[in-house]
Amino acid sequence: MSERYTATEMMICAAAREMQDGTTAFIGTGIPMLAASLAQRLYAPTLVTIFEFGGTGAQLAQLPLAVGGSRTFHRAVAASGICDIMETAQRGFVDYGFLGGAQIDPYGNLNTTVIGDYWPPKVRLPGSGGGNDVGSLCWETIAIMRHDRRRFVPKVDFLTTPGYLDGPGGRERAGLPPGSGPIRVVSTLALLGYDIGGTYRMRLEAVYPGVTVEQVIENTGFDLLIADEVTTVEPPTDEELRLLREEIDPEGLYI
Amino acid sequence: MSERYTATEMMICAAAREMQDGTTAFIGTGIPMLAASLAQRLYAPTLVTIFEFGGTGAQLAQLPLAVGGSRTFHRAVAASGICDIMETAQRGFVDYGFLGGAQIDPYGNLNTTVIGDYWPPKVRLPGSGGGNDVGSLCWETIAIMRHDRRRFVPKVDFLTTPGYLDGPGGRERAGLPPGSGPIRVVSTLALLGYDIGGTYRMRLEAVYPGVTVEQVIENTGFDLLIADEVTTVEPPTDEELRLLREEIDPEGLYI
Amino acid sequence: MPVLEEGQGELFQPPDMDAFREWNRRKKSRRMEDKLMTEREAVERFVHENSYIGTELYGTVRCPMSLAREVVRQRERIKNLRVAGQGVLELDLWLAADMVRTLDLTYIGLEVYGISHALRRAVESGRTRTAEWSNAGITWRMKAAAMGVPFLPTTSMLGTDTLRYSAAKVIEDPFTGRPVCLLPALILDVGMIHVHRADRYGNAQIEGISGFAFELARASKRLIVSAEEIVDSEDIRRQPDRTIIPYYLVDAVVHAPFGSYPGEMPYTYWRDEDEIRAWVEASKTAEGAETYLKRTIFDVPDHAALLEMIGTERLEALRALASQR
């Protein structure tokens, strides 16, 4: 990868470009906040940010440090509470949600709970938080992941947040909302999607500049589907980098 | 009955005297509002009034004309909504509720829905309103009734609001909260209670001045239990009448 | 954990949450679009024959009466309404106008003025079919839809004919083993709410009790908001914690000063007792009711014309009587 930008910056830009104007997006702490800020400035000025503890439609003048912090409802159209927000998602009003995790499997299931057995765990992770709710209730989810074989695993140690569960029809059988599910993984190496309507397994769609398909395959712990045409993602533009570094995260908290 | 006061005035005073200080009372339109106003002025200064559509702890300076009107939350401690109020009752925070109806039976079940068959009805009445909820969820209920044989009936045409249903254990069997139920009927002739812990049937406890036990029995369409000692209710005091007529309902809407 | 009891009442609107989700995904824009329009346009666009509709709060308090009257004004086009009902003047007008075919009924009456004559005529004649609910029951049904769940449990309504003539079900609670009543979610085709202020996108704020505005707004596939005052969005964004209805729920915003007339609007104006009494008298007979509707609705082109008919003096007097904080 070029030295003009870091892998994290590439990932933030790739995530920002996924956000569509005129949609609602459930935003969690970290990278999604930076991506949403960038998207609002460049690609999706009317993106409606929705924060777990009550902020809807805030103007993200400054980077929030916490999902309930005052910056998540700065000049918002509504400041309510977690129930209203989660019920809004449950009612089908939230188009996108962003997720992260320690592990992801071919069906987009995520683990943020434990490494190893549940009890006692080898490594105790933070838990579901709003992750399971986002994965259950938003229409489409985008996972943001560091790309290596310890994280892209055939089977997650603990299925915290639902992707397509055990594959075709899995979500519907479990009672999750029909027509919902993961659509995208933005990793540190590539953009991936899913074979929706078919096997529902993860598929490599595009690589970052300087990354090869083989590198992605090597760093993935399960058999990846490969798109007929794997494209190369545009590198971050100067404007994207300037906004990220000077306006969005000038203190360098995340980048 | 004396000409110094009307049957309605006697009933309001009797109801007001039932209200205990430091309790919460769910107040509906009409007589209960007058009784609550009178009670707050004389007997229960810290009575907390609770109105269906959101008012809690209002200062009843003027008589409300509607259960959602601004007078029901005038200088209240909280102005919320119907769900909060009804859930507060469901959680066990509302001590008393006042009810009325076209018919009442020996177990205190009330009808405010139809006279005759359900479909098509001979007379269509307003429906449950909050009545069923009050009868289900408040700890104790007090019915305010005009006393005649058409209203005090062996079996209500339609069981809108639960009293003791079919008698001992009826409420618990149905799933209603244990330990709750009707405790009192304030009629135009008498004060009645229930044989709680025994048959749960209605029992005459006290008559109004000038009313005989026989008159009450004659005007009741079912066999009344009679208390060992039927007392006589104190007539309205001058102060009660003055407050009612001059301060609480000076326009004579109800009295 | 079998179903212990099933209400025999008709389920006028099924609790299909998957379809509601799909509707909210496809039919509700997330963009801040100008939705300002007149009562006429809002009702023309969103209220149709056989629509399932409901209003908040209550006929004599913060009720969208200018919208309720417009519904009557378009009677020739809108027939056979299905209605969620606790009401006073608003539902009374619709019943008197013979527009209501089915009714999820909780309470319809004239409060201090007693029972509703319009309700009696409509139901006793068999023209309006009914199912029974308690006030909390029907509001919790809206709350279920607002929460995006197919039902909510309650310990209310159990053991009564109210439940028997509803479409609720009783099951054994799998955690405690006790019987519990399940209320099916109620999704309205059209909801109507009157508020103190809204911006032109639909962000709306209310003063005083909120009744069931929160729940009805979120339970409605189409939502018409009328407002005493249309404010700049900046006013909303300065106090986002007062927003009860965010814009994306809203399909039409109607500027309706005195929109709750002849009912009251807390902190804004008091009710017009003479006008309310006029309806109480007129509605005692079908003919009287029709004459009243002609005088105040059919012969009056719109809400502004009605206010003109009432006169500034009378309206200002009501404003002077407004409740104080």
Add this chain to the structure above:
Amino acid sequence: MPVLEEGQGELFQPPDMDAFREWNRRKKSRRMEDKLMTEREAVERFVHENSYIGTELYGTVRCPMSLAREVVRQRERIKNLRVAGQGVLELDLWLAADMVRTLDLTYIGLEVYGISHALRRAVESGRTRTAEWSNAGITWRMKAAAMGVPFLPTTSMLGTDTLRYSAAKVIEDPFTGRPVCLLPALILDVGMIHVHRADRYGNAQIEGISGFAFELARASKRLIVSAEEIVDSEDIRRQPDRTIIPYYLVDAVVHAPFGSYPGEMPYTYWRDEDEIRAWVEASKTAEGAETYLKRTIFDVPDHAALLEMIGTERLEALRALASQR
């Protein structure tokens, strides 16, 4: 409609709504009594060994940190807490102080600063037992208790290990036939909430998002409210529509300016990043954490003394950085 699936997680607090009703009837006064007391007194009176407790909002935002610290200060008396948990600093302190025996866990982490070391030590050693829930799941459990119902349905958590290691149950929805997850009501022995203003009886109002204050307040058998400002009841009664917690829910009112420190209080003061980082560093080891607890809690008699230690200058600087409306 059989139970399709049962979570195998432990149900640390059973959803006994009849007992909760009885408690609310017998133990909660309806009188407006003066409940003003210190953190020490409030914690002494209401938090006990084995208590099931919870806080709102979140360690770095409007969280009752002065109360959370007082709980640690009384560690010798209070042991084996059971905790409802989504948290940052507040739960981290309790975990680091080894006071938490069981945990209904949703998320514990340090947000921008990564995973919680205190959580890892407590759980990986087996000292703290856990059950899993989602954030919405645990809040809806409180909402069930707040509504007075034994459970609430949701379409969240289905199909996952999160459900498998929770105490939720899956049934077939009797209205639609689809699987639905039932969350058992969560009744807390003690809830703690920090607000912008309260009167001495406990009527409390919040600015900005309300998080889950509404639900937690109503789900708690005992409720301790700390407030930036104690106001006259007349201030409450002038805007009753802002009251989120009415007095009768409240058992103790604590005047705690900078009560959310080192977290932020919307519109009032910003977070102290240096202090938060100090905890992140200190908590990496058990010894470091204990040293931090000694310096900021055990060696400091009360909240006022801590503020004095922090110093007026630093606090005023945080006030100057407060978010604006």
